[in-house]
Amino acid sequence: MINIVDDFFTKKQLLNVQNYAGGAFYKPVFFTQSRNKENKNREDSYGIRHLFELKSSLGKIIHKRCLKKFSYIIKDTYPPGQGALDKRKLDVFQPHNDGGLGKVNLYIQLIGPTAVSNGICFYDKDQKLDMHIGFRENRAVLFDSKIVHTPNVSSDKIWRTTITLFINKGDFK
16 A cells, blocks of 8 residues: 655645644664664664654644545554654665564655655565655645655755654544
8 A cells, every 4th residue: 555645734834744743852863773782873863853743732732644645543652652853865675674663654745846856766575676666845644654665866966854653543534
């Protein structure tokens, strides 16, 4: 299951969320499969992350928009009751799945240049590249967390900001 919608937020909501993201405090995040926990390198890093509560105004907007745009009801997330703003430099392919974190991912492209080359890639069951979705601010993708995916690598090594929710309880309306 991979569902894509553009204009996830209203224009006013998008500007408010982008402003919030611009002023948020971020911390480095590393993939759990990193071999050497003490001596992590760039390939081990997901980027930097800011967690927010789903009870916050941002979380409430995402709940409402997910229901409106995908007919999907978010009941709980991992970490419990939280979502994440992520900033990352697109310079390393990092194929992974998030099946251990949730059943469904909600991925929202928030800040970055519109381009085919800086979106998200999905792999088939044989671990071969299958589908690519370009980056466009305010585009959202709802997909099965077990699908292997990676941010696409940009030759310009740009930074982008996205929102991720690992949904472990939810249903289509």
